[in-house]
Structure formats: structure tokens, C-alpha cells
Amino acid sequence: MKMAIIVLLLIGGIFFFAVGTVGIIRFNDTFERAHAAAKCDTLGAVLSLSALAVYGGFSISSIKLMLAIVLLWITNPVATHIISRAEYRRRIEKNAIGAGGNENI
Amino acid sequence: MNNILTISSIALSFTIIMCMARAVKGPLTVDRLIAVNVIGTKTIVLIAFASFIMNETYFIDVILVYSMISFVASLGLSELIQGRVDD
Numbered sequence: 532m533k534m535a536i537i538v539l540l541l542i543g544g545i546f547f548f549a550v551g552t553v554g555i556i557r558f559n560d561t562f563e564r565a566h567a568a569a570k571c572d573t574l575g576a577v578l579s580l581s582a583l584a585v586y587g588g589f590s591i592s593s594i595k596l597m598l599a600i601v602l603l604w605i606t607n608p609v610a611t612h613i614i615s616r617a618e619y620r621r622r623i624e625k626n627a628i629g630a631g632g633n634e635n636i
Numbered sequence: 637m638n639n640i641l642t643i644s645s646i647a648l649s650f651t652i653i654m655c656m657a658r659a660v661k662g663p664l665t666v667d668r669l670i671a672v673n674v675i676g677t678k679t680i681v682l683i684a685f686a687s688f689i690m691n692e693t694y695f696i697d698v699i700l701v702y703s704m705i706s707f708v709a710s711l712g713l714s715e716l717i718q719g720r721v722d723d
Contacts, residue, residue: 534637537637537640538640541640541644544644544681545644545647545648548647548648548651548678548681549647549651551674552651552654552655552674555655555658555670555671555674556654556657556658561664561666561667561670564658564667564670565666565670568670568671568673568674571674571677571678572673572674572677575677575681576677576678576680576681579644579681579684579685580681580684583684583685583688586637586688587688591693592687592693592696595696595697595699595700596684596696596699598700599680599684599696599699599700599703602700602703602704603677603680603703606703606704606707607677607707609707610673610707610710610711610714611670611673613710613711613714614666614669614670614673614710614714614717616714617666617714617715617717617718618664618666618717620718621717621718621719621720
């Protein structure tokens with residue numbers, strides 16, 4: 532029963548990593564790539580680390596894994612948002628967004 | 637259990653290689669930064685898998701430090717991107 536839960540969580544984590552990678556490769560705009568990368572960061576990593584925490588049981592390593600999960604939940608969407616905001620401000624400064632911008636971005 | 641973690645590590649390494657393709661041929665620097673950020677997250681999970689394959693518990697401390705350093709690196713590189721007008 533425990534092994535079934537571990538295998539299910541690992542399959543979910545690898546599936547979300549693969550979906551995020553396909554999104555990073557095949558999308559055409561930068562913001563779409565950032566949107567696909569955020570799914571890779573949050574859900575894939577959290578499901579994989581949760582599978583390892585279930586395998587460890589009640590131990591000190593599982594507490595450290597839960598701390599790593601909380602830290603990933605806090606820091607990674609913030610990093611994605613800050614990268615996207617930097618790119619948006621750069622394009623506003625370049626006048627690429629709005630009327631009469633260049634098309635090859 | 638070791639077989640399951642080994643197969644998962646191989647699949648995750650394949651996704652890391654596919655992300656390196658975007659990091660090499662991104663048209664802008666932002667695409668490279670996004671791909672490198674995702675590669676950092678995947679290496680965190682890969683170190684966790686290696687920790688449970690080798691039965692070494694002190695690799696999990698490496699995970700915590702690596703995630704914090706990756707976050708600070710993303711902040712610094714995004715500050716560098718903002719002032720760059722010529723792509």
C-alpha cells in the first residue's frame with residue numbers, strides 16, 4: 532500500500548516535469564515559457580519530494596524534506612514572477628509592447 | 637525501491653538534457669535564465685533521489701542550501717536583465 536502511494540506520487544512528479552519541459556521547448560513567447568516553467572518548479576518538485584518523504588516515514592530526513600518543500604513553495608513562484616517582471620519592464624523601456632512595436636520578440 | 641528511484645533519475649536526467657537545448661538556443665537572455673532556473677529545480681530533486689539511493693542522509697542539507705543559493709542567483713540575474721536594451 533505504501534509502495535503504491537510512492538509509485539503514484541513519483542509518476543505524477545515525473546509527468547509534471549515532462550509537461551513543463553515540453554512547454555519550455557515548444558512555446559514561442561517568453562511569457563508562455565515562464566508560465567510553463569512555473570508548473571515544473573512547483574508541482575513536479577513537490578510531488579517528487581513528497582514521495583521521498585512518504586518513503587522515509589517519521590524521521591529527521593522527512594522533516595528536512597518538508598522544510599525543503601515549504602522553501603520551494605515560497606521561493607520558486609517569486610523567482611518566476613521577478614524574472615517575468617524584469618522582462619516586461621525591459622520591453623516597455625524598449626517600446627516593444629504597445630502600439631507600433633517590432634514583431635520579432 | 638532502488639530500481640524505482642533509478643528509473644525516475646534516468647527520466648529526470650533526460651528532461652534536464654531537453655531543457656539544456658532551450659538554454660543553448662534561446663533567442664533572448666530571459667529564455668536562458670528561465671531554462672537554467674528549471675534545471676536548478678530538477679537538480680534539487682535529483683540530489684534528493686541520489687540521497688535515498690545511496691542511503692546517505694546528509695545530502696538533504698545540501699538540498700536546502702542549494703535551493704536558497706539558486707533563488708538568490710535568479711534575483712541577481714533578473715536585475716542584470718532589466719537594464720539591457722539591446723536584447
